[in-house]
Amino acid sequence: xxxxxxxxxxxxxxxxxxxxxxxxxxxxxxxxxxxxxxxxxxxxxxxxxxxxxxxxxxxxxxxxxxxxxxxxxxxxxxxxxxxxxxxxxxxxxxxxxxxxxxxxxxxxxxxxxxxxxxxxxxxxxxxxxxxxxxxxxxxxxxxxxxxxxxxxxxxxxxxxxxxxxxxxxxxxxxxxxxxxxxxxxxxxxxxxxxxxxxxxxxxxxxxxxxxxxxxxxxxxxxxxxxxxxxxxxxxxxxxxxxxxxxxxxxxxxxxxxxxxxxxxxxxxxxxxxxxxxxxxxxxxxxxxxxxxxxxxxxxxxxxxxxxxxxxxxxxxxxxxxxxxxxxxxxxxxxxxxxxxxxxxxxxxxxxxxxxxxxxxxxxxxxxxxxxxxxxxxxxxxxxxxxxxxxxxxxxxxxxxxxxxxxxxxxxx
Amino acid sequence: xxxxxxxxxxxxxxxxxxxxxxxxxxxxxxxxxxxxxxxxxxxxxxxxxxxxxxxxxxxxxxxxxxxxxxxxxxxxxxxxxxxxxxxxxxxxxxxxxxxxxxxxxxxxxxxxxxxxxxxxxxxxxxxxxxxxxxxxxxxxxxxxxxxxxxxxxxxxxxxxxxxxxxxxxxxxxxxxxxxxxxxxxxxxxxxxxxxxxxxxxxxxxxxxxxxxxxxxxxxxxxxxxxxxxxxx
Ligand SMILES: Nc1ncnc2c1ncn2[C@@H]1O[C@H](COP(=O)(O)OP(=O)(O)O)[C@@H](O)[C@H]1O
Ligand SMILES: [Mg+2]
Numbered sequence: 001x002x003x004x005x006x007x008x009x010x011x012x013x014x015x016x017x018x019x020x021x022x023x024x025x026x027x028x029x030x031x032x033x034x035x036x037x038x039x040x041x042x043x044x045x046x047x048x049x050x051x052x053x054x055x056x057x058x059x060x061x062x063x064x065x066x067x068x069x070x071x072x073x074x075x076x077x078x079x080x081x082x083x084x085x086x087x088x089x090x091x092x093x094x095x096x097x098x099x100x101x102x103x104x105x106x107x108x109x110x111x112x113x114x115x116x117x118x119x120x121x122x123x124x125x126x127x128x129x130x131x132x133x134x135x136x137x138x139x140x141x142x143x144x145x146x147x148x149x150x151x152x153x154x155x156x157x158x159x160x161x162x163x164x165x166x167x168x169x170x171x172x173x174x175x176x177x178x179x180x181x182x183x184x185x186x187x188x189x190x191x192x193x194x195x196x197x198x199x200x201x202x203x204x205x206x207x208x209x210x211x212x213x214x215x216x217x218x219x220x221x222x223x224x225x226x227x228x229x230x231x232x233x234x235x236x237x238x239x240x241x242x243x244x245x246x247x248x249x250x251x252x253x254x255x256x257x258x259x260x261x262x263x264x265x266x267x268x269x270x271x272x273x274x275x276x277x278x279x280x281x282x283x284x285x286x287x288x289x290x291x292x293x294x295x296x297x298x299x300x301x302x303x304x305x306x307x308x309x310x311x312x313x314x315x316x317x318x319x320x321x322x323x324x325x326x327x328x329x330x331x332x333x334x335x336x337x338x339x340x341x342x343x344x345x346x347x348x349x350x351x352x353x354x355x356x357x358x359x360x361x362x363x364x365x366x367x368x369x370x371x372x373x374x375x376x377x378x379x380x381x382x383x384x385x386x387x388x389x390x391x392x393x394x395x396x397x398x399x400x401x402x403x404x405x406x407x408x409x410x411x412x
Numbered sequence: 413x414x415x416x417x418x419x420x421x422x423x424x425x426x427x428x429x430x431x432x433x434x435x436x437x438x439x440x441x442x443x444x445x446x447x448x449x450x451x452x453x454x455x456x457x458x459x460x461x462x463x464x465x466x467x468x469x470x471x472x473x474x475x476x477x478x479x480x481x482x483x484x485x486x487x488x489x490x491x492x493x494x495x496x497x498x499x500x501x502x503x504x505x506x507x508x509x510x511x512x513x514x515x516x517x518x519x520x521x522x523x524x525x526x527x528x529x530x531x532x533x534x535x536x537x538x539x540x541x542x543x544x545x546x547x548x549x550x551x552x553x554x555x556x557x558x559x560x561x562x563x564x565x566x567x568x569x570x571x572x573x574x575x576x577x578x579x580x581x582x583x584x585x586x587x588x589x590x591x592x593x594x595x596x597x598x599x600x601x602x603x604x605x606x607x608x609x610x611x612x613x614x615x616x617x618x619x620x621x622x623x624x625x626x627x628x629x630x631x632x633x634x635x636x637x638x639x640x641x642x643x644x
Contacts, residue, residue, distance in 0.1 A: 311490065
């Protein structure tokens with residue numbers, strides 16, 4: 001029997017039992033929809049996270065203390081750059097994760113203070129330390145201050161301060177000590193550096209490291225280590241731990257990227273597994289409905305056999321029906337899965353989380369995932385749907401094929 | 413005369429749980445090309461069993477069946493199906509048409525199974541339907557046809573692959589006398605015009621008499637073979 005004939009007969013049979021066919025196919029559609037919704041959201045989430053992490057300088061490792069009593073010294077930084085070959089530059093910075101008040105006359109703003117060695121900082125973050133207005137004076141004065149873009153320009157477009165302006169930093173140093181004021185002269189305003197960075201420079205003001213040291217009266221509490229290549233992130237982090245023998249933690253964006261990728265792989269696989277169960281249930285549905293169908297069509301199978309149909313003709317007729325259900329379910333499941341992903345993405349975007357930590361990431365964080373329909377998941381889900389349909393249909397189809405023709409003809 | 417079909421001492425016993433039901437106890441006869449042979453016997457005498465075995469729909473327990481000289485016991489299931497497709501045509505008491513297909517599609521089925529092209533299928537099926545007098549009913553479904561018309565479709569279907577023999581199991585058993593008579597007439601005409609060989613099972617003595625030869629079957633054994641009148 002020719003394939004075309006088999007499929008047109010299968011199609012006619014399915015159309016005959018329209019409601020039943022629709023419901024059976026619906027099972028497959030739901031399975032494929034679930035898989036594709038999960039995976040296209042997963043892929044979209046992966047892309048979003050990757051994009052954000054990749055926006056960090058992948059070749060810079062941040063060294064931070066663990067616990068309150070650990071600080072780094074200039075010697076630590078020099079030790080790192082000289083001993084470890086894979087390190088290009090290491091620079092200490094002073095940063096307190098505390099909002100600081102900034103005043104100019106009547107105006108005030110909230111910011112984060114970052115003490116840096118401007119020359120080294122420029123080597124580590126060449127694309128962050130870019131001036132929109134002004135420039136660094138030579139030599140750098142103790143009261144030099146550089147404003148991040150968002151500090152200088154408020155959201156309403158109002159200018160807080162510009163080059164040459166005097167600003168006052170109100171500093172709460174700690175304990176029961178009173179708030180002290182320090183005066184600075186603005187030498188420059190940075191270009192917008194993006195808010196997604198590990199150090200959100202837009203919300204910060206930069207002062208010379210030595211000044212910060214004087215204000216806080218402590219050693220440095222962070223080091224930025226620029227690598228020869230990002231691939232050394234993990235090994236350099238380990239080497240620094242060995243070298244300094246201090247409780248510290250290394251934050252390496254490239255390692256984060258890799259680990260996040262691994263976690264996302266696992267989460268996605270887990271969710272696909274659950275969604276896959278929906279498809280298996282659909283398979284059981286096919287098996288169930290086919291078994292009923294074989295019973296109902298026993299006499300018909302007997303007739304077909306009497307006029308010369310072979311076992312494999314009967315087998316392929318039933319498998320063709322399952323294949324059509326699987327194909328249709330797959331085809332309809334693709335747009336429906338993609339649609340569901342968009343709906344879920346919309347639903348997720350309406351849940352907003354509030355984050356006031358200006359150091360890591362500022363302001364309001366919304367989960368805006370754009371679902372990505374990857375060809376390999378589409379193909380995978382489609383093939384899986386077809387295979388499940390055929391596999392579950394195999395048992396009833398074989399039962400039909402093996403029916404004894406004489407008994408089938410006697411069946412009422 | 414050419415022998416088209418030969419049954420040699422065929423035996424068949426059914427098992428109903430622990431009870432053995434012997435349906436055929438050793439049946440031997442030949443069917444010659446171009447004849448109409450009726451198998452006459454009361455209900456339960458083994459006629460249907462015999463017909464199924466002759467038509468390769470079932471196997472014997474003992475004894476052999478030859479169709480066109482081929483020993484059916486040497487064929488596997490797939491080869492038996494192929495033999496049913498190309499050499500044998502079946503006609504049943506309850507017509508056994510596929511209810512969802514039109515008359516034309518029902519008649520096309522054996523051709524479709526034999527991989528005949530769509531165009532040729534249509535041509536041959538309509539030609540055969542015309543031959544049985546149903547040219548005006550080709551696109552009707554079985555439920556839209558009378559019993560006699562349905563049986564004509566069944567005969568057309570059995571005829572469409574040019575079988576060497578048509579086996580009919582009480583073809584008039586479900587029809588009124590007049591319509592049954594017309595079906596017998598149709599078979600006689602096909603026999604005369606095309607030389608079509610028939611084996612017809614019946615428990616109706618009048619019907620049996622119209623054949624060239626009559627086999628009397630009783631309790632799975634041949635009681636006698638007699639010449640029929642050959643006339644209606
Ligand atoms: N599948 C079967 N299982 C058990 N007994 C059967 C079966 N088919 C037929 N028989 C028995 O075999 C005998 C012959 O049946 P059958 O060939 O149908 O006779 P007929 O067609 O002459 O009425 C009967 O006694 C019947 O009950
Ligand atoms: Mg019978």
